[in-house]
Amino acid sequence: MPNSWSSSRLDLHITLDAAAGRRAGLESALRQAIRQGRLPAGTLLPSTRGLAQELALSRGTVSAAYGQLVEEGYLTTRPGSGTKVAEAAQCAQAPACRAPAPATPRHDLRPGLPDVSAFPTRAWLAATRRVLTHARPEVFGAGDPQGRIELRNALADYLGRTRGVITTPDRIVITSGHYQGLGLLSGVLATNGTRDAAVEDPGHNLFREVVQRAGLTTIALPVDTHGARVDALTQRTGAVFLTPSHQYPTGVPLHPGRRRRLYAWARSTGGLIVEDDYDGEYRYDRRPVGALQGVAPDHVVYCGTASKTLAPALRLAWMVLPPHLVQPVTRAKQQADLYTETLGQLVLADLITTHAYDRHVRAARLRYRRRRELLLGRLTAHPGLTAHGVPAGLHTLVTLSSDGPTEDELLAGCAQRGVALRGLTELRHDLDGRPQGLLIGFAAPSERAYPAALDALSAALAPAVGAVRQPA
């Protein structure tokens, strides 16, 4: 018969075999739970008094069962710390009950990841305390599919001040990451009759796939040293997805002439511009170029994220939408997962309004700028590698010369030395034989780990010897 009991604030579920007798039945049920890994090593068991009460057994029966299992090595007992499942019992009997933590790369130079070891834990804790101290009960109830008004208010001010975005809070929708936002928006466009969407080539493969899965046909928009070739947009193209401040992955900003051409295309065709401003805060040689949205707010969807400024784990991103898209995207968000988790939104709103967010971004900008310089310094030792892009963002693209080692060879060398980064090929829309390359992130390692990561990278790139051409 199954029994649940709670004692010492512990809940546990076991099945007692009535036919086995009271003490033997309890011993056997506990043994089985430990063997199956349902009671992992270190688990504190209920007190003999509590367990006896819950199972309607005598305390002596429970004590005797515990004693027997201590002798057999399943349990340990120490005065003052109660009875626990023994480590040895766990290893011998249920080795697979705890999944190991996933391996993290020894040298993490994956592009696009911030240094999460510098997450502003203290500021986040202080903001959390403020939020919880002042929270009205409704905060813990059902959330708003469009996103908490506190965060939308904070973002409307922040994006206007720092990125030149023109918006009011009612045009913002909060999503669980840009990944989700892009999927929702693409779904709405597909439902409303958009068929063809232009995407940058090369561009982020995951995001391209999101657009395709939503039912849009993606058309490759080639990228050159001036950014996306917007002259290739046609009357038929319903939407264009771009990273204009810092093209992903080449790192070039969209040329001012192309920006103008893009606005003209949107105005004359009614096409929609979707601006992914994923790392717009990080420009190292000058003030960042303002968002496209600030010039044509009725033709542009502006997308931002906390994944690069704070941490991808927060899953907090936002879209600033033209008025006609606010309601359909909010409805799509509600249908997808009701609303984004509320407390994180309130904490982020607090960080932004108290300017702790600005301070964190400014400090990160200084660190990443120095790291990028260190990386480019190292790359000068390798001929056949050409670094691209302006001083910005969290990664650098290097392309390979045709007479040196291939992308696969260099990636294999990196993997051997525990260096994680990405190849350019998988970011191509059309997988033809155009220049191969590597995307090297310079932000993810902690400050302490970064020099060793650069050493390992230099060693892995040794086959590509000589002088790198610096970006213009």
Ligand SMILES: Cc1ncc(COP(=O)(O)O)c(C=O)c1O
């Ligand atoms: C080009 C680009 N845009 C946006 C994002 C942010 O995505 P998310 O907010 O889902 O973490 C990333 C993160 O990898 C990215 O590389």
